[in-house]
Amino acid sequence: QVQLVESGGGLVQAGGSLRLSCAASGRTFSVYTMGWFRQAPGNERDFVAAIRWNTSRTYYADSLKGRFTISRDNAKNMVYLQMNSLKPDDTAVYYCAADTAGWRPAERRTYYDYWGQGTQVTVSS
Numbered sequence: 001q002v003q004l005v006e007s008g009g010g011l012v013q014a015g016g017s018l019r020l021s022c023a024a025s026g027r028t029f030s031v032y033t034m035g036w037f038r039q040a041p042g043n044e045r046d047f048v049a050a051i052r053w054n055t056s057r058t059y060y061a062d063s064l065k066g067r068f069t070i071s072r073d074n075a076k077n078m079v080y081l082q083m084n085s086l087k088p089d090d091t092a093v094y095y096c097a098a099d100t101a102g103w104r105p106a107e108r109r110t111y112y113d114y115w116g117q118g119t120q121v122t123v124s125s
Contacts (some may be wrong), residue, residue, distance in 0.1 A: 002026045002114040004096045009119030012086055020081040020119060022096030033099040033106050034072060034079040038092035038121075046094065049081060052108035059106040086123045093118040 008020040024031065049070035050059045058070050065124035067084040079096060097112035104111040 001029060001039070002031060002098045004016060004098060004102060004114055006094065006096045006116045006119040009094060009121045009125065011122045013089055014123055014125050016086050016123075017082070017084045018086065018121060019113065020094055020121070021082070022079040022081075022116060024077040024096075024098065025077040026078065027100070030078045031098050032102055033104070033112075034070075035097045035106060036079075036081045037095045037097060037109060037112075038090075039095070039118075043092075045109055046049040047093070047107045047109065050105075052106070054100035061107075071097055073091075083121070086121075087125045088125045091121060091123050093120050 005023045006020060012018055031053045033050050033052055036048040037045045038048050039045040047061050049068055051070045051072050061116045067085050072079045095118045096116040099112045100115040
């Protein structure tokens with residue numbers, strides 16, 4: 001079992017920045033990939049970014065490259081999502097997720113087997 005807890009969401013004006021954090025606990029040695037996804041009301045849960053736990057290779061949704069940065073601190077079992085130049089369209093609940101099954105495609109939501117409870121990000125215009 002892996003437990004994930006997100007934090008850092010909130011209300012920010014357009015153009016501002018936020019850093020989301022995800023604290024992982026439990027069988028973190030079994031994690032291959034950590035990802036961030038987001039879900040706006042009425043929409044599906046979409047891929048944002050991911051990072052391989054051991055190699056730090058990163059992956060991003062094409063539309064978010066250059067504005068969002070994922071990073072991790074293995075010693076603290078933390079994953080971060082730095083979000084800059086935020087837009088109202090970035091408003092969503094952001095979820096942290098872990099894939100413990102292997103080197104699977106990082107963008108595929110269905111490959112993640114553990115999820116956090118989500119943190120709300122609201123960007124005002």
